[in-house]
Amino acid sequence: MVTMNDTPSRDIINHDASEALAERIRRAEAEGSPLRIIGGDTKAFYGREVEGEALSTREHRGITEYDPVELIVSVRAGTPLRELESVLAANGQMLPCEPPHFGEEATVGGMIATGLSGPRRPWAGSVRDFVLGTRIITRQGSEQRFGGQVMKNVAGYDLSRLMVGAQGTLGLITEVSMKVLPLPAATRSLHLEMSLQEALEKLAEWGREPLPITAAAWLEGALHLRLEGGPSSVEATARRLGGDELLDGFWEALREQQLAFFGAESAHPLWRLSLPHHTPALELPGVSRESDVLYDWAGTQRWARSDASPEEIRAIASQAGGHATRWAGPGGAPQEAPFTPLAPVVEKYHRNLKTQLDPQGIFNPGRLYAAF
Amino acid sequence: MNTQYDARLDGEPPLLDQAEVLADLRQALPDMALLHREEDLRPFECDGLSAYRALPMLVALPETLAQVETLLKRCHALGVPVVTRGAGTGLSGGALPLAHGVLLVMSRFSRILEIDPDARTARVQPGVRNLAISEAAAPYGLYYAPDPSSQIACSIGGNVAENAGGVHCLKYGLTVHNVIKVEVLTIEGEHMTLGADALDAPGFDLLALFNGSEGMLGVVTEITVKLLPNPESAKVLMASFDDIEKAGDAVGAIIAAGIIPGGLEMMDNLAIRAAEDFIGAGYPVEAEAILLCELDGVEADVDDDCQTVRRVLEKAGATGIQQARDETERALFWAGRKNAFPAVGRMSPDYYCMDGTIPRRELARVLKGIGDLGEEYGLRVANVFHAGDGNMHPLILFDANQPGEFERAEALGSRILELCVEVGGTITGEHGVGREKIHQMCVQFTPCELATFRAAKAAFDPMELLNPGKNIPTPARCSEFRLTKSAGDAPAPTQAPKSHG
Numbered sequence: 001m002v003t004m005n006d007t008p009s010r011d012i013i014n015h016d017a018s019e020a021l022a023e024r025i026r027r028a029e030a031e032g033s034p035l036r037i038i039g040g041d042t043k044a045f046y047g048r049e050v051e052g053e054a055l056s057t058r059e060h061r062g063i064t065e066y067d068p069v070e071l072i073v074s075v076r077a078g079t080p081l082r083e084l085e086s087v088l089a090a091n092g093q094m095l096p097c098e099p100p101h102f103g104e105e106a107t108v109g110g111m112i113a114t115g116l117s118g119p120r121r122p123w124a125g126s127v128r129d130f131v132l133g134t135r136i137i138t139r140q141g142s143e144q145r146f147g148g149q150v151m152k153n154v155a156g157y158d159l160s161r162l163m164v165g166a167q168g169t170l171g172l173i174t175e176v177s178m179k180v181l182p183l184p185a186a187t188r189s190l191h192l193e194m195s196l197q198e199a200l201e202k203l204a205e206w207g208r209e210p211l212p213i214t215a216a217a218w219l220e221g222a223l224h225l226r227l228e229g230g231p232s233s234v235e236a237t238a239r240r241l242g243g244d245e246l247l248d249g250f251w252e253a254l255r256e257q258q259l260a261f262f263g264a265e266s267a268h269p270l271w272r273l274s275l276p277h278h279t280p281a282l283e284l285p286g287v288s289r290e291s292d293v294l295y296d297w298a299g300t301q302r303w304a305r306s307d308a309s310p311e312e313i314r315a316i317a318s319q320a321g322g323h324a325t326r327w328a329g330p331g332g333a334p335q336e337a338p339f340t341p342l343a344p345v346v347e348k349y350h351r352n353l354k355t356q357l358d359p360q361g362i363f364n365p366g367r368l369y370a371a372f
Numbered sequence: 373m374n375t376q377y378d379a380r381l382d383g384e385p386p387l388l389d390q391a392e393v394l395a396d397l398r399q400a401l402p403d404m405a406l407l408h409r410e411e412d413l414r415p416f417e418c419d420g421l422s423a424y425r426a427l428p429m430l431v432a433l434p435e436t437l438a439q440v441e442t443l444l445k446r447c448h449a450l451g452v453p454v455v456t457r458g459a460g461t462g463l464s465g466g467a468l469p470l471a472h473g474v475l476l477v478m479s480r481f482s483r484i485l486e487i488d489p490d491a492r493t494a495r496v497q498p499g500v501r502n503l504a505i506s507e508a509a510a511p512y513g514l515y516y517a518p519d520p521s522s523q524i525a526c527s528i529g530g531n532v533a534e535n536a537g538g539v540h541c542l543k544y545g546l547t548v549h550n551v552i553k554v555e556v557l558t559i560e561g562e563h564m565t566l567g568a569d570a571l572d573a574p575g576f577d578l579l580a581l582f583n584g585s586e587g588m589l590g591v592v593t594e595i596t597v598k599l600l601p602n603p604e605s606a607k608v609l610m611a612s613f614d615d616i617e618k619a620g621d622a623v624g625a626i627i628a629a630g631i632i633p634g635g636l637e638m639m640d641n642l643a644i645r646a647a648e649d650f651i652g653a654g655y656p657v658e659a660e661a662i663l664l665c666e667l668d669g670v671e672a673d674v675d676d677d678c679q680t681v682r683r684v685l686e687k688a689g690a691t692g693i694q695q696a697r698d699e700t701e702r703a704l705f706w707a708g709r710k711n712a713f714p715a716v717g718r719m720s721p722d723y724y725c726m727d728g729t730i731p732r733r734e735l736a737r738v739l740k741g742i743g744d745l746g747e748e749y750g751l752r753v754a755n756v757f758h759a760g761d762g763n764m765h766p767l768i769l770f771d772a773n774q775p776g777e778f779e780r781a782e783a784l785g786s787r788i789l790e791l792c793v794e795v796g797g798t799i800t801g802e803h804g805v806g807r808e809k810i811h812q813m814c815v816q817f818t819p820c821e822l823a824t825f826r827a828a829k830a831a832f833d834p835m836e837l838l839n840p841g842k843n844i845p846t847p848a849r850c851s852e853f854r855l856t857k858s859a860g861d862a863p864a865p866t867q868a869p870k871s872h873g
Binding site: 070162322 | 488489490491492493512513514534535537541542545546548549558562563564565566568569570571572573574575576577578580581583584585588589601602603604624627628630631632669670671672673675676677729730731732733758760761762763796797798799800801802803804805809813816817818820821822824825827828829830831832843844
């Protein structure tokens with residue numbers, strides 16, 4: 001027997017609060033007073049502290065349109081992510097970018113604003129890759145629509161995807177339309193004991209083959225692999241690669257940073273390194289043990305504990321073609337300078353864009369960088 | 373209403389004449405090819421939308437990045453507009469020159485700089501042809517996924533500018549999903565890198581913003597794309613239907629079965645007959661519609677999916693289902709589809725290709741609407757359709773030598789795009805707004821939304837020197853368009869159209 005709380009088809013609270021949000025933004029613009037946008041408040045750690053009056057999206061919630069055959073869902077920003085995911089699952093579909101929640105209260109708006117994706121990212125694509133359209137309340141307090149509820153749309157600039165990862169600094173995201181996909185027909189997860197070196201080589205080799213791999217992480221002396229697709233190919237690949245069956249829940253625990261690695265007591269801060277495919281193991285100052293680094297996304301997203309200076313870590317990541325983010329983690333506090341500084345010309349155009357769309361700095365000022 | 377550049381509606385042109393700009397650029401760039409005589413400019417007067425023509429003031433053919441940088445700096449200093457052009461295959465007049473602007477032709481940047489099979493990326497110059505990337509990656513078992521029908525000729529720089537699509541978008545995405553990094557020169561000649569070799573980059577997603585920005589925000593000088601492993605197996609099923617609505621329902625039924633085909637295309641009877649006549653692809657000429665459904669991936673899954681799709685098609689009322697027996701027949705099935713535009717071109721002196729995208733469930737209603745509109749305007753329309761992603765390509769057949777026919781074709785096209793917007797779709801799925809659909813932007817977006825687009829533009833190009841008059845209409849142009857529309861005056865071109873092939 002299932003309880004009401006477990007029934008995915010239960011009615012989602014459906015409420016359009018856009019007029020109240022718009023009114024609040026008009027007031028902030030008139031007063032020139034900054035707003036601190038909050039959804040479920042699960043990802044506050046991922047950015048800088050914002051000084052401003054709280055503006056919650058939580059009242060603006062509900063799925064506004066969902067036709068599974070169209071593979072598109074439109075949903076308001078304040079909708080809890082788990083509610084959206086349960087409705088999709090009840091229809092045999094999913095958000096392929098597998099966004100982390102980092103808490104029960106995570107919202108759709110927070111997923112879009114941070115743009116964080118889960119273990120399937122290198123194979124399926126990121127949050128922004130699945131965004132088709134957005135509604136945004138601009139500084140003037142008008143709700144505007146960009147992109148659309150169709151798969152292909154090149155009319156005007158792609159302001160919808162620009163919003164992903166901008167953390168609400170360019171306007172308030174009120175609704176998003178996303179592409180969804182069918183749940184895989186078959187899934188197997190494997191635990192293959194092998195050295196880091198071997199795992200990185202194997203991943204490069206397998207990457208050139210059409211294998212149904214959709215997650216790959218190396219930790220604790222083993223490569224953890226997920227296979228998803230048709231039953232025939234998943235079974236054939238699992239037989240070919242061998243190894244042991246991986247316990248259920250591993251990928252969710254990895255995505256939500258609930259593995260022992262993330263909970264370990266350490267005096268050293270945690271860093272997220274985003275690197276190109278086929279980057280070898282990097283020498284990081286202060287990292288002596290292999291177990292201080294967790295390799296996700298086939299090695300393109302690495303979690304490392306190091307007491308090296310931000311400059312040192314960032315120089316190493318940059319040298320390898322990537323960047324490094326200081327990661328306070330779920331429940332952690334906002335950081336002073338979490339993100340890699342931008343090149344001067346790139347920063348100039350970030351400032352120009354912010355000035356054009358939010359000249360008074362009412363939307364989450366300083367959330368990404370102190371300068372805007 | 374006039375689609376030619378109009379200073380009153382599109383913005384004041386610079387005061388300099390050709391001789392002054394030529395003298396300045398020659399002095400700054402003595403080694404760069406710079407065309408100025410009318411007979412040399414003539415080949416550049418249009419892109420793939422040849423009904424729209426204008427002679428550029430000058431054509432610049434740089435070969436080095438330093439030349440592009442200097443050219444942009446000089447044009448910025450002089451206040452002279454710059455229109456960037458790739459291979460000139462665009463279908464919306466995005467590279468339509470300006471009589472008072474420099475046409476910056478990037479075709480000489482045609483080198484593949486690096487293929488990295490381990491990282492599965494290709495780093496290329498913007499003038500490299502789309503298909504050339506897949507050819508260069510083939511020895512490693514890799515390919516570049518987006519495949520617009522013009523892929524033999526179109527350049528990757530143009531693909532980025534238009535966010536080009538193709539027949540495999542539903543499964544493999546558009547250009548924006550397959551480009552990981554671009555090098556850009558701004559109108560001020562500054563260099564920036566957007567995106568990264570890693571899977572993400574800090575800051576705003578300016579890479580996404582630049583894809584599809586139609587050369588209005590900067591000039592792309594280098595592109596790194598993602599490569600995919602060739603699928604182990606690809607099989608194509610062709611289903612015939614005696615009713616186009618049944619074919620449309622079959623598309624939904626395939627997706628409802630949990631299958632995402634690599635390609636899913638529909639053609640109506642007129643398009644089928646045109647393609648069969650031209651290519652001899654083995655299409656059933658009596659059918660009201662055919663569906664081409666390609667399933668690709670690991671062999672065992674493809675076989676399973678073929679069985680499932682066959683059952684779905686039978687249930688949907690297909691009158692015939694044929695699976696390509698071998699690679700040759702599969703290529704032939706696709707050749708009919710990929711050559712549908714020139715095939716239709718053989719049936720009529722001219723044709724005009726539309727690019728609206730709709731929610732798939734509206735297909736029957738929109739096709740009926742197109743049929744009714746065709747009758748109203750007295751013109752035939754062939755329908756070719758990226759069924760999987762709802763991107764329609766109605767081809768309006770007309771004869772430009774018959775007085776008034778082009779005007780009727782254009783007016784019919786406008787009505788079709790407005791119908792797409794009405795059912796919740798968009799005026800352009802993959803060809804871009806360019807100059808062609810500048811007025812329909814006033815239909816799809818509110819004045820406030822258009823103002824936000826202009827604000828984004830102003831962040832990169834406040835003097836509006838990059839491709840002015842394209843993509844985003846000015847308030848003056850929209851006001852005039854709305855007045856003209858409400859007065860019931862169909863938009864008409866000001867010059868004699870030529871071919872539309």
